[in-house]
Amino acid sequence: MAATSLSATGCSQSLLGTSFYGDYFTKTITPPQQAKVSRKAIRVQPMMKNVNEGKGLFAPLVVVTRNIVGKKRFNQLRGKAIALHSQVITEFCKSIGADAKQRQGLIRLAKKNGERLGFLA
Numbered sequence: 001m002a003a004t005s006l007s008a009t010g011c012s013q014s015l016l017g018t019s020f021y022g023d024y025f026t027k028t029i030t031p032p033q034q035a036k037v038s039r040k041a042i043r044v045q046p047m048m049k050n051v052n053e054g055k056g057l058f059a060p061l062v063v064v065t066r067n068i069v070g071k072k073r074f075n076q077l078r079g080k081a082i083a084l085h086s087q088v089i090t091e092f093c094k095s096i097g098a099d100a101k102q103r104q105g106l107i108r109l110a111k112k113n114g115e116r117l118g119f120l121a
Contacts, residue, residue, distance in 0.1 A: 055118060056118020061118075062121045089106050
């Protein structure tokens with residue numbers, strides 16, 4: 001892509017860009033000297049990791065069980081246990097007349113306690 005330059009004597013083609021030159025105009029425009037910085041943010045994959053991993057009363061038992069039954073089967077069993085516990089909390093909330101916000105708070109509290117005790121190690 002060639003740019004056109006105009007001069008006092010006529011038109012000519014230039015590969016450097018558009019400039020006017022001659023007796024009246026002699027101007028060179030240079031771009032500012034800045035380091036090129038990528039505006040694209042580097043995104044790190046989020047990891048669901050327990051901050052208390054390896055800590056807690058039941059953590060050693062959980063780790064040994066995971067190593068014996070395998071990670072895939074262990075996660076299936078853990079998912080079933082969490083679902084069952086959430087159902088128990090939901091039934092409890094229905095029996096005492098707690099609303100959905102209180103039920104969600106109890107489920108979050110159960111998760112936090114499970115992390116502290118090492119069930120989610």
